[in-house]
Amino acid sequence: MSKPQKAYKNLAFLNSPAARHVRILCEYEEPRDRFHKEGVRDTIVIFGSARVKPREVAAQLLADARAGGDAAAIRKAERGVRLSRYYEDSQALARRLTEWSMSRDPKLRKYLICTGGGPGIMEAANRGAADVPGGRTVGLGISLPFEENVNRWVDPDLAFEFHYFFMRKYWFAYLAKAMVIMPGGYGTLDEMAEILTLRQTKKITKKLPMVLFGSEFWDEVLDIEALIRWGTISEADRELMHHSDSVDDAFHFLTTALDAIEKEHAK
Secondary structure: OOOOOOHHHOHHHHOOHHHHHHHHHHHHHHHHHHHHHHOOOOEEEEEOOOOOOOHHHHHHHHHHHHHHOOHHHHHHHHHHHHHHHHHHHHHHHHHHHHHHHHOOOOOOOOOEEEEOOOOOHHHHHHHHHHOOOOOOEEEEEEOOOOOOOOOOOOOHHHEEEEOOHHHHHHHHHHHEEEEEEOOOOHHHHHHHHHHHHHHHOOOOOOOOOEEEEOHHHHHHHOOHHHHHHHOOOOHHHHHHOEEEOOHHHHHHHHHHHHHHHHHHHHO
16 A cells, blocks of 8 residues: 655645635745745835836837838837836836835835836836845736746745735735835726725725826826715825826835834834
């Protein structure tokens, strides 16, 4: 008679519906253990579209589309060029926040840029942080059929791949001390709405500065004033996010707010 297999080595069981709770627990415990070992306690999360290209890539795609003469392809490429400014802004903001964090007194908190680890805005933010010598950056990836691995700018020791969206969002929220919402699609809207709901309902009680970046995009996509007029949110809920159109303004708002929060905690 062969030796029975230990339950925790039984991959057929571990991948079965019966072990779903075990897999969920793994997506809590393994990241928790790794964050502890790597000394990661505080992050600045940057959300945004995976579809945004660097300006030089977007410009080349437009040139290729114009050479091909396809009107639909040209319109798509023109949208790509328009969006590409947010790649540059995300990269610049992440770089400046990382430089600021690394230059602080060693006794103060160190904030790591954290994204969903994918392409587009996420890549730009991870790239900006990695541009700083010694800069470390977190990527909370998610297994999807149309995205590849975590982008190459993420610190290998801080690269994760989640199966469950809700566990991934837990780690976004738990470590975050500030957030930036760049232009994005359904995923970005989902992440933003969940955090706003948690703050509005006091499920998140910590002070969490949030920047909604890019009024040209968000004023068209998200009509917060209409929600107030219809009475579905209160006027005070407007203040849950700071609206910004420049890296300088977003950087100043976030660093000032984080400094003030730390001073308050030190009292």
